[in-house]
Amino acid sequence: MNFVALRMLTGDRAKYFGLVFAIAFCTFLLENQTSIFANILKRTASQILDVTDAEVWVMDPQTEYWEQTKPLKDTDLTRVRGVPGVAWAVRLFKGNPVAKTLKGKFAVTFLVGLDDATLAGAPRKMLLGSWQRLSEPDSVVIDQAGYVLLFPDEPLELGRILEMNDHRVTIVGISDASAPFASLPVMHARYSEAVNFLGRQRTELSFIIARPSPGVSPAELTARIGAQTALRARTTEEFMWDCVRYYLKHTGIPVNFGITIAVAIVVGTVVAGQTFYLFTVENLKQFGALKAMGVANLRLVGMILLQASSVAALGFAIGTGMAATFFEIFLHKLATRGIVLMWQCVALTGVCILFVVIVASLLSIRRVLVLEPAEVFRG
Amino acid sequence: MGDAMSAHDVAVSCRQVRKHFGEGDTRIEALRGVDFDARFGELSFLVGPSGCGKTTLISVIAGLLDRTAGDLSVLGTAVDALSSNERVLFRRRNVGFVFQQYNLLPALTAAENVAVPLLAARVPRPEAVSRSRALLSRLGLSKRTEALPSTLSGGQQQRVALARALIHEPRLVVCDEPTAALDHASGAAVMELLASSAVHPDRAVIVVTHDTRVFQYAHSIARMDDGRIVEVSRPNGGVSTTGGAHSTSKEVFA
Numbered sequence: 001m002n003f004v005a006l007r008m009l010t011g012d013r014a015k016y017f018g019l020v021f022a023i024a025f026c027t028f029l030l031e032n033q034t035s036i037f038a039n040i041l042k043r044t045a046s047q048i049l050d051v052t053d054a055e056v057w058v059m060d061p062q063t064e065y066w067e068q069t070k071p072l073k074d075t076d077l078t079r080v081r082g083v084p085g086v087a088w089a090v091r092l093f094k095g096n097p098v099a100k101t102l103k104g105k106f107a108v109t110f111l112v113g114l115d116d117a118t119l120a121g122a123p124r125k126m127l128l129g130s131w132q133r134l135s136e137p138d139s140v141v142i143d144q145a146g147y148v149l150l151f152p153d154e155p156l157e158l159g160r161i162l163e164m165n166d167h168r169v170t171i172v173g174i175s176d177a178s179a180p181f182a183s184l185p186v187m188h189a190r191y192s193e194a195v196n197f198l199g200r201q202r203t204e205l206s207f208i209i210a211r212p213s214p215g216v217s218p219a220e221l222t223a224r225i226g227a228q229t230a231l232r233a234r235t236t237e238e239f240m241w242d243c244v245r246y247y248l249k250h251t252g253i254p255v256n257f258g259i260t261i262a263v264a265i266v267v268g269t270v271v272a273g274q275t276f277y278l279f280t281v282e283n284l285k286q287f288g289a290l291k292a293m294g295v296a297n298l299r300l301v302g303m304i305l306l307q308a309s310s311v312a313a314l315g316f317a318i319g320t321g322m323a324a325t326f327f328e329i330f331l332h333k334l335a336t337r338g339i340v341l342m343w344q345c346v347a348l349t350g351v352c353i354l355f356v357v358i359v360a361s362l363l364s365i366r367r368v369l370v371l372e373p374a375e376v377f378r379g
Numbered sequence: 380m381g382d383a384m385s386a387h388d389v390a391v392s393c394r395q396v397r398k399h400f401g402e403g404d405t406r407i408e409a410l411r412g413v414d415f416d417a418r419f420g421e422l423s424f425l426v427g428p429s430g431c432g433k434t435t436l437i438s439v440i441a442g443l444l445d446r447t448a449g450d451l452s453v454l455g456t457a458v459d460a461l462s463s464n465e466r467v468l469f470r471r472r473n474v475g476f477v478f479q480q481y482n483l484l485p486a487l488t489a490a491e492n493v494a495v496p497l498l499a500a501r502v503p504r505p506e507a508v509s510r511s512r513a514l515l516s517r518l519g520l521s522k523r524t525e526a527l528p529s530t531l532s533g534g535q536q537q538r539v540a541l542a543r544a545l546i547h548e549p550r551l552v553v554c555d556e557p558t559a560a561l562d563h564a565s566g567a568a569v570m571e572l573l574a575s576s577a578v579h580p581d582r583a584v585i586v587v588t589h590d591t592r593v594f595q596y597a598h599s600i601a602r603m604d605d606g607r608i609v610e611v612s613r614p615n616g617g618v619s620t621t622g623g624a625h626s627t628s629k630e631v632f633a
Contacts, residue, residue, distance in 0.1 A: 001498055004487065011486020289482040292443055293543075294471025295499045296464065374438035376482060377555050 001295065005303035008283060009310060015282075019275050020315045026268025026356070027319020027349055032326060033264060034345040037257040039338060044247045045240035046178035046338070047094075047112060047186065050123040054209035055218040057239045058089070058225055061232045065246040066239070069094055072205040072231070079229045080208050085221050089210035090115035093191050095198035096184070100163040101150050109146065109185045111164075113194025113204075121209055122175075122188055129158050129173030134190050140164075140197075141173035145334045146185020164197040179338050181247070265352055272315070272353075273360035276308060280364035284371055291373035300368050304361055312357040320346055389452075390551060390583030391417040391440050396449035398435055409435040411606035412449065417583045419550075422574060422596055425587045427603035433587045434555060436603070440585065441474050441553045442466045454550050471499055475544030477573075479556035481536045483528040489515060489539045490524040496547040514542045518572060534565030538572060545577060552577050554586040558593055570596045 010016050042049075048057070048066055058080050060070040080089045093113025100106035114121045114134070122131050127144055134141060140162065147156060160171045169189070177186040189197060195204040208231075212221040218235040225233035234242060248254050280287075287300055320341075327341045398410040409432045417423040417440075425433045438444040439451065442458040451459060454473055461469055475496070483492045493511035498504060512524045518538050528536055537557060544552050557573065558566030570593045577584045586597070594600060594614065602610040 003504060004484065004491075004495065004498060007486040007491070008484060011484075285482060286484055289476075289478065289484075290495070290499070292441070292470065292476055293496050293499060294467050294469075294474070296467045299499075372443070374434075374443040376476075376478060377434045377438060377443075 001290075001299055001303055002306055004290075005306045006310060008286065008303075009279075009307040012279075015275070015279055016311075019272065019279065019311045020318065022272040022275050023268070023312055023315025023353060023356070024318035024322065026264060026272055027316050027353055028322040028326070029264035030261065030268065030349040030352055031320060031323040031341060031345050033257055033260045034348060035323070035327070035342045036339060037253070037261070038342050038345060039340065040181070040253065041244045041247060042240075043179055043181040043338065044243040046180050047110065048236060048239050048243065050178050051092075051121045051209060051236070052124055053120050054090075054211050055236055056210040056212065056221050056225070056233055057236065058208040058210060058229075058231050058233045059206075061230065063232055065243040066094070068246075069206040072208065074205060076229065076231060077205065077208055080210060080225055080231070083221070083225050083228050085213050085216035085224055087211045087213040088118075088120075089208050090118055090120045091191050091205055092121050092207040092209050093194045093204055094206040095194065095204075097164050097198040099150065099169075099185065099187065102161055102163075105150055105152075107146070107149055107185055109187050110180055110182075111140075111187045111189060111194050111197055113189055113191035113206075116190045116192050119190075123177045125176035127174045127176050128156055129171075131173060131188075133172035134188070136170070136172055138167055138169045138193065139172040139189065140169045141175050141188040142171050143175050143177035143186040145179060145183070145337065146187065147171070147174055148334055149185055165199050167197055169193075169197065179335075183335065268352070269356045269359065273356050273363070276311065276357070276360040277363050277367075279307075280304060281367060284367060285376065287368045288371050288373055288376035291368075291371065292376045297369055301365050304364050304368060308357045308361040308364070312353055316350060316353050319349075388418045388420075389416050390419045390454055391415070391423075391585065392450070392452040393436070393440070394450040396436070396439060396451055397447045398432075398439055398444065399447050408606055410439070410446070410449075413603075413606070413608055415601055415608050415611075417551075417585050418599070419583050420578060420580045421598035422578060422584045422586060424594065424597040424600040425585060425603060426589065426594075426600055429589075431603040432606040433603050437553050437555060437585055437587055441476070441551070442470050471496065472547070473550050475547070475549040475552040477537070477540050477544045477552065477554035477557045479559050481528070481533075481540045481560075483536055483539060483543075485528050488525045488527060489520060489531065489535075492528065492539055493542045493546050495543060500547060511542065511546055514546055515539065518542050518576065532565070533561050534568055537561060537565070537569045541569065541572060541577070550582050552582060552584045554584065554588075556588055556590075557586065558588065558590045563592060566590060566593060 045066060060072060062070055077089060077091055080086060095111045096108055097111050098106055099109045119131050119134060133139060151160060156174055158171055162169050162171065180186055212218055222233035222235055225231060290300065324341050331339045393413050393415040396410055396413040400407045400409060413436055425436065427433055435444065439446045440453055445459060456469065458466060458469060490508050490511040493515060494507035497507035497510065515521065515524050520535060520538055523531060523535060558569055561569060574596045597614055599611060599613050601608050
């Protein structure tokens with residue numbers, strides 16, 4: 001009877017395509033909005049995730065997220081290095097100086113100061129130049145998006161000059177740093193120079209980044225550092241989630257996206273669910289005839305589930321294809337770099353669609369199960 | 380056709396069958412003690428005004444509704460005693476249906492529609508469709524086996540419905556107003572077909588109809604009124620009154 005179920009489903013093309021596209025658009029909307037939402041939140045921790053050589057971040061106990069820093073004392077670095085299980089620990093500076101081009105264009109930037117000796121904490125991917133050139137005096141590495149922002153319509157080239165806090169600095173590299181939440185240019189310099197590009201303060205040590213010794217897990221090390229120094233120590237993943245949680249709690253982003261996602265779920269459920277339910281109701285007479293002819297309830301349930309799952313699978317596939325195409329076409333630009341269709345969002349959407357289909361199927365199944373086959377004799 | 384009837388001639392036997400719907404103020408007595416027999420090898424007509432209980436009676440006989448009281452035997456089986464699943468199986472194996480509005484599945488071709496009872500019995504699809512095509516050919520629809528119901532005339536659709544009712548060789552065929560939606564010629568053609576193809580020594584055919592033009596095909600005619608069989612007649616002679624009314628066959632069919 002499976003083929004009968006599928007032919008019943010596809011027999012009325014208008015209804016069939018209506019069902020498929022209702023689920024496809026619901027899928028598209030959900031995957032689109034949840035992915036953008038998740039990627040934007042992930043951007044709040046871009047500079048944390050870019051640091052691949054360290055696994056532990058140490059900060060002031062009051063620091064809640066990346067952008068909120070209270071400088072540590074220089075002696076804190078020594079204390080952290082003294083914790084058993086620390087393979088190495090280095091300084092990391094973070095500030096927001098203004099960079100100005102010779103033509104007068106300027107922008108507030110994210111300046112990250114790397115340990116002078118090791119350059120630990122630099123993003124790995126370099127588009128032009130090299131990290132080693134940061135050893136040159138008054139040099140910075142800038143990300144591609146920042147370069148394009150400060151030097152619009154100009155080719156990528158090294159040696160360009162920027163003015164930062166009365167310092168003339170030279171661009172010695174163009175990196176592929178991840179996009180920050182605020183879309184500011186991301187610049188890297190040696191720690192000793194970065195503090196001067198912003199302006200000297202009494203203390204400048206924003207973070208200490210460290211790596212555990214072999215055999216010591218990052219979580220174990222954070223616990224030891226916390227216990228021994230009374231500083232806040234987080235693993236990279238923990239610190240990333242700290243940032244995400246902070247933005248979730250203190251900004252309107254989740255509300256805005258949440259409304260869209262909720263609307264997508266409700267509209268998807270109502271439209272797709274109701275369309276499928278009505279499809280079954282309109283076919284009740286046919287189901288009644290099948291019942292009268294001796295098709296058992298279990299097989300009718302199987303037929304409805306097959307119809308629902310076919311529509312859901314096709315609609316979900318089309319919707320996911322649409323979402324993937326959208327991300328490929330529209331979000332392949334510098335400003336939207338890093339915003340991708342996340343598999344977690346696809347999976348989450350799949351669960352939502354499954355829920356919609358199950359609800360619609362159950363309602364439809366109920367109508368068919370309570371249907372008296374004798375109804376079929378009523379013209 | 381003699382009037383003497385032995386037990387093994389009887390396909391369907393109803394004795395004082397009652398059926399009501401609802402309770403209290405909304406209680407409707409649809410069948411008020413029906414005595415009715417349908418014999419193998421015969422076309423048994425059930426006639427009567429709308430709302431007299433004809434459709435309820437065939438629904439009870441076909442195992443689609445439970446009777447409220449009385450004795451009912453269909454093909455030697457007490458259908459009411461069967462479990463829900465057994466009743467489904469009983470219908471699938473033993474009963475063929477012809478509906479007033481055909482109730483063909485619009486998305487299936489004529490041959491596929493006919494094959495549905497076989498598919499329900501898990502006959503492989505190629506074999507089921509092949510047997511369906513063969514039956515449709517015998518019923519004069521060899522050139523329309525792949526046509527969708529919407530492209531068939533009313534008479535052709537009813538012939539497809541008839542083929543669907545017969546494809547699994549049931550021992551009981553129940554027809555609900557099979558000619559009601561057809562013009563005279565098409566109705567006559569369908570009845571000719573029913574008489575020639577459905578009637579079989581090991582099969583009983585019960586036809587509910589208002590259409591007096593087709594009474595000529597009946598072996599027996601039971602007239603219902605107000606939930607009772609009030610008269611049974613056999614067109615080749617003989618009228619027996621089972622209810623309060625005493626009418627002749629001429630009056631019944633007038």
